[in-house]
Amino acid sequence: MKVLITGISGRVGANLAVQLMKKGYETRGVIFPGDPKTEKVQKLGIEVFEADMQDAEGIYRACDGCDAIVHLAAQMKQGNSTVQRMFEINALGTLNVLEGAVRSSRKVQSILMAGTDQAYHPFLSDRSITLYEDHPQRPIDIYALTKLMSEQMFYTYQREFNLPIKIMRFGSVIAGDEPLELFYPAWLDAYVNQDWTLPGRVPWFGADKVEAAKAAVAEALKTPNGVCAITDEEGNSWGLPFTDVRDTVDGIIRVLESKDAVGQAFNLVGPAATPFVTVAKLIAANTDRPYLEVKMPFLWWFNVSNAKARSILGYQPKYTYEDMLQSALAMRRGEDIGVVPV
Numbered sequence: 140m141k142v143l144i145t146g147i148s149g150r151v152g153a154n155l156a157v158q159l160m161k162k163g164y165e166t167r168g169v170i171f172p173g174d175p176k177t178e179k180v181q182k183l184g185i186e187v188f189e190a191d192m193q194d195a196e197g198i199y200r201a202c203d204g205c206d207a208i209v210h211l212a213a214q215m216k217q218g219n220s221t222v223q224r225m226f227e228i229n230a231l232g233t234l235n236v237l238e239g240a241v242r243s244s245r246k247v248q249s250i251l252m253a254g255t256d257q258a259y260h261p262f263l264s265d266r267s268i269t270l271y272e273d274h275p276q277r278p279i280d281i282y283a284l285t286k287l288m289s290e291q292m293f294y295t296y297q298r299e300f301n302l303p304i305k306i307m308r309f310g311s312v313i314a315g316d317e318p319l320e321l322f323y324p325a326w327l328d329a330y331v332n333q334d335w336t337l338p339g340r341v342p343w344f345g346a347d348k349v350e351a352a353k354a355a356v357a358e359a360l361k362t363p364n365g366v367c368a369i370t371d372e373e374g375n376s377w378g379l380p381f382t383d384v385r386d387t388v389d390g391i392i393r394v395l396e397s398k399d400a401v402g403q404a405f406n407l408v409g410p411a412a413t414p415f416v417t418v419a420k421l422i423a424a425n426t427d428r429p430y431l432e433v434k435m436p437f438l439w440w441f442n443v444s445n446a447k448a449r450s451i452l453g454y455q456p457k458y459t460y461e462d463m464l465q466s467a468l469a470m471r472r473g474e475d476i477g478v479v480p481v
């Protein structure tokens with residue numbers, strides 16, 4: 140069986156290719172012209188097609204002759220890019236993949252896409268909420284919007300062409316030594332000062348808290364290599380479900396191989412929401428980064444349920460943050476942890 144992976148050079152794509160090849164699948168990947176990670180893909184030893192996601196003809200050629208497609212390519216952070224460019228890569232790119240599947244000379248048996256927990260609007264201060272697949276999706280940025288649009292395109296192509304579509308919603312996937320590199324003050328700064336409070340944007344945590352939030356970030360930035368243990372003013376830790384890329388890849392293969400997954404969406408995230416304070420303690424204990432208590436004027440905590448993937452697919456994410464961190468340390472010691480670095 141031949142599987143096309145878009146986003147092959149990414150965190151998830153390269154690791155998926157390795158595991159699929161181990162299982163005997165033929166694998167083809169798409170890279171965009173000038174992708175700085177071309178060498179990483181060349182080392183995988185797979186068939187590679189070069190096309191930007193907005194290049195319809197190039198994507199049709201890549202899809203042609205494949206039995207299955209796993210569509211992972213996307214731009215996650217806007218950075219210096221424009222909303223139009225993100226739209227072209229993420230939304231138009233998805234349309235091109237679906238058209239490629241319809242036009243392919245071989246009948247596509249499975250077509251999967253990477254959605255995101257960000258589309259649930261997971262900016263919550265209520266620890267009692269768990270996000271299931273039927274939670275309303277209410278994007279608050281262009282990235283999450285393009286992912287929700289992609290999901291809707293997938294459902295439309297199922298209805299119109301009977302394509303065997305399958306949707307996965309990932310959350311906070313990390314790989315290689317990334318577990319040691321989280322929670323720098325600059326990361327918090329990017330969220331608070333760039334993402335959440337850009338001129339004209341509605342700060343989800345309340346406009347009345349913006350000044351106090353900026354002040355807390357400014358204080359943290361005085362220790363640039365610190366590892367931020369972020370809590371609200373009462374000391375409740377921020378937290379979210381981190382996912383080891385090995386669990387993500389295991390989940391994708393289960394979705395790919397399951398007939399019951401057709402027409403379904405699955406949350407594929409780590410075992411449970413992890414408190415930031417726990418993560419910060421682990422990083423500080425294993426690196427020379429100083430532990431930094433950061434009190435923010437609001438709580439950010441969300442949990443995502445894996446129950447559906449567990450019951451239908453037998454998905455059992457096994458890597459806790461402690462496990463991920465141990466793997467990251469082993470990788471830095473030069474040991475083979477079976478993960479392609481980002």
Ligand SMILES: NC(=O)c1ccc[n+]([C@@H]2O[C@H](COP(=O)([O-])OP(=O)(O)OC[C@H]3O[C@@H](n4cnc5c(N)ncnc54)[C@H](O)[C@@H]3O)[C@@H](O)[C@H]2O)c1
Pocket residue numbers: 145146147148149150151152169170171174190191192193210211212213214215228253254255256308309310311312313
């Ligand atoms: N990493 C996460 O925490 C996370 C969370 C939720 C959803 N997702 C989704 O999962 C998928 C895989 O994530 P990842 O962590 O591997 O991302 P990544 O950023 O590591 O990889 C993205 C891939 O998309 C490719 N790409 C970007 N622009 C392109 C273009 N114009 N043309 C062709 N290819 C292009 C990149 O080359 C790269 O291979 C993405 O769709 C992402 O939105 C990721």
